[in-house]
Amino acid sequence: MQQTKLKELLEFPCSFTYKVMGLAQPELVEQVVAVVQRHAPGDYHPQVKPSSKGNYHSVSITIIATDIELVETLYQELSDIDIVRMVL
Known part of the structure; x- marks a missing residue:
């Protein structure tokens, strides 16, 4: 699974950047930041x-990831935003 490879490759805490692609609506950035916050x-x-x-x-958006669970949780919650189409 992808998580296993990420866990092996990352040393926590570390800087981690998410690229969130979604519909061009004004609330996209606000919703992404709200989830991260x-x-x-x-x-x-x-x-x-x-x-x-x-x-x-x-x-x-770049965060300081403290553990793999945080990375995975943010991937899931960012993906759950209605106007988001993909999270890398």
Whole structure:
């Protein structure tokens, strides 16, 4: 499984960047930051890039991951946002 490889590759705590792709709606960034704040409170400055046609936005946000459970929880909760299409 992917988690096992991540666990073997990462040494905690570490910097970990999520790339969240979703519909180009104003609330996308707010929802991504709200999920991250619940699990890893901090001062975040996500980078947003629009797709070539402008239908989607890519939001990159970097956290300090303290353990693999945090990484996995955030992958799941970010994926659960209605307007999110993919989390890398």
